[in-house]
Amino acid sequence: MGEIFLKAFEALWQVLVAGIVLGAGLPAVFALGIRVLGNGRTLAADGSTYSSPPTGAGRAGSTVLFAVCVAAVLFGIFLIVAGGFGIKVFG
Amino acid sequence: MTEALFILVIVVVTALAFDFTNGFHDTANAMATSIATGALKPKTAVVLAAVLNLVGAFLSIEVALTVSNKIISIQGSNGAPIPELMGVPILTIVFAGLVGGILWNLVTWLLGLPSSSSHALFGGLIGSAIAALGLGGVKWDGVISSVVIPAFASPVVAGLVAALGTWTVFKITARVAADSREKGFRWGQIGSASLVALAHGTNDAQKTMGVITLALIAYGSWNPGEGIPLWVKIACALAIASGTYIGGWRVIRTLGKGLVEISSPQGMAAEFASAAVILSSSHLGMALSTTHVATGSILGSGVGKPGAQVRWGVAGRMVVAWLITLPAAAVVGAICWAVAHGIGGAAGIGLVFVVLVAAAGLMFRHSRKTKIDHNNVNEEWEGGLAPKSETAETRSTVSV
Numbered sequence: 001m002g003e004i005f006l007k008a009f010e011a012l013w014q015v016l017v018a019g020i021v022l023g024a025g026l027p028a029v030f031a032l033g034i035r036v037l038g039n040g041r042t043l044a045a046d047g048s049t050y051s052s053p054p055t056g057a058g059r060a061g062s063t064v065l066f067a068v069c070v071a072a073v074l075f076g077i078f079l080i081v082a083g084g085f086g087i088k089v090f091g
Numbered sequence: 092m093t094e095a096l097f098i099l100v101i102v103v104v105t106a107l108a109f110d111f112t113n114g115f116h117d118t119a120n121a122m123a124t125s126i127a128t129g130a131l132k133p134k135t136a137v138v139l140a141a142v143l144n145l146v147g148a149f150l151s152i153e154v155a156l157t158v159s160n161k162i163i164s165i166q167g168s169n170g171a172p173i174p175e176l177m178g179v180p181i182l183t184i185v186f187a188g189l190v191g192g193i194l195w196n197l198v199t200w201l202l203g204l205p206s207s208s209s210h211a212l213f214g215g216l217i218g219s220a221i222a223a224l225g226l227g228g229v230k231w232d233g234v235i236s237s238v239v240i241p242a243f244a245s246p247v248v249a250g251l252v253a254a255l256g257t258w259t260v261f262k263i264t265a266r267v268a269a270d271s272r273e274k275g276f277r278w279g280q281i282g283s284a285s286l287v288a289l290a291h292g293t294n295d296a297q298k299t300m301g302v303i304t305l306a307l308i309a310y311g312s313w314n315p316g317e318g319i320p321l322w323v324k325i326a327c328a329l330a331i332a333s334g335t336y337i338g339g340w341r342v343i344r345t346l347g348k349g350l351v352e353i354s355s356p357q358g359m360a361a362e363f364a365s366a367a368v369i370l371s372s373s374h375l376g377m378a379l380s381t382t383h384v385a386t387g388s389i390l391g392s393g394v395g396k397p398g399a400q401v402r403w404g405v406a407g408r409m410v411v412a413w414l415i416t417l418p419a420a421a422v423v424g425a426i427c428w429a430v431a432h433g434i435g436g437a438a439g440i441g442l443v444f445v446v447l448v449a450a451a452g453l454m455f456r457h458s459r460k461t462k463i464d465h466n467n468v469n470e471e472w473e474g475g476l477a478p479k480s481e482t483a484e485t486r487s488t489v490s491v
Binding site: 004005009012021023024026028033037038043044070073077080 | 235236241248251252255256257259260267271272279282283356360376379
């Protein structure tokens with residue numbers, strides 16, 4: 001019985017780590033993209049909206065960060081498909 | 092038509108009905124947050140989820156015969172039924188289990204409670220197996236390791252991830268214009284919600300595929316080594332997708348509006364957390380309930396946002412529903428088995444099936460008294476599931 005719990009918690013621990021890296025990390029990258037897109041823009045006094053368009057650097061930087069997120073989602077889809085065909089990508 | 096064939100047909104129909112309830116009960120897991128924040132129109136969201144569930148169901152090619160084998164002892168190690176249970180005995184056990192799962196899914200849907208469809212199915216099967224074979228009919232080790240532990244742990248893990256993600260996101264975007272932030276995160280929400288819907292299709296449709304294939308083997312028209320028949324795949328994929336499209340609006344409302352007042356950054360963090368937890372756990376061979384994960388994530392997104400309101404009363408009701416899902420479905424499964432077996436044969440199965448249809452009809456009729464659909468799903472949450480438009484005299488004349 002003890003072994004069952006040990007095994008389950010070993011797996012859960014790995015899920016927690018993967019969850020934090022991907023599940024919390026990717027939103028952070030996406031958020032960074034949104035922040036970078038706003039760099040160098042004039043913010044209205046009440047913080048509700050921008051009064052100038054995004055800068056070139058802002059656009060370039062945010063594109064890279066958003067691309068990382070898109071790539072991660074595509075990788076997730078790849079994992080689903082590979083799993084369906086019985087392929088294990090990791091261990 | 093022989094008696095066994097008649098029973099087989101009823102079992103297949105019931106399994107597809109379960110798959111359908113599985114679909115509409117779980118639309119919320121992927122789409123509740125996107126609907127609540129307006130990232131997707133309600134109708135668009137259910138169409139997207141339905142298509143992704145359909146695609147996902149076809150992707151689950153890995154043999155799913157082991158799903159029931161982990162928890163009850165009616166199959167040998169290769170997934171084939173135990174010889175002395177071949178035919179009507181197994182069909183009756185599976186049928187009673189499915190009825191337990193469907194009825195519990197319908198009751199919780201009526202109450203707008205997101206409960207796990209997998210737990211409902213497992214509960215039903217456990218109950219009917221105990222009734223038929225005694226306590227030895229259940230693999231208790233398997234129940235603890237693949238049902239009980241994940242049930243307690245997964246909402247906590249998902250909640251932690253979502254809370255951390257939400258907190259970080261708000262920290263990073265604290266000085267971003269409010270309108271750009273809300274709009275930008277909607278895109279992230281759509282992407283991450285789609286991933287959850289796809290994963291749901293792969294995880295859940297195959298449970299029913301496994302059950303139907305098991306029934307075909309028990310009847311003697313299919314061999315365990317041949318995997319899952321194509322028509323079973325197609326039927327299950329269509330059943331779960333059409334269920335998803337119908338949309339369990341009551342559950343969507345509770346998850347999207349009832350638990351937490353959700354904004355698009357929170358929604359995105361919650362869906363990313365759900366997707367990461369579901370995908371990494373299924374990769375490790377541990378099947379978590381999508382419902383438990385999604386609910387944990389949404390709660391976490393409320394905890395992680397400074398100053399956000401979390402309705403702990405609603406959360407408490409959900410936890411109670413989770414705790415009683417398995418035993419309640421088990422009791423129904425056991426009773427159904429006793430009735431079907433007591434009367435015996437086609438007559439017994441037929442009677443339970445008629446009762447199931449009648450009960451489903453009654454619950455559907457009851458649900459029309461406070462109708463929740465794509466028109467009023469997003470109304471303000473004022474103390475309960477019922478939207479104001481449905482409690483006031485001024486009832487709208489909306490369709491389905």
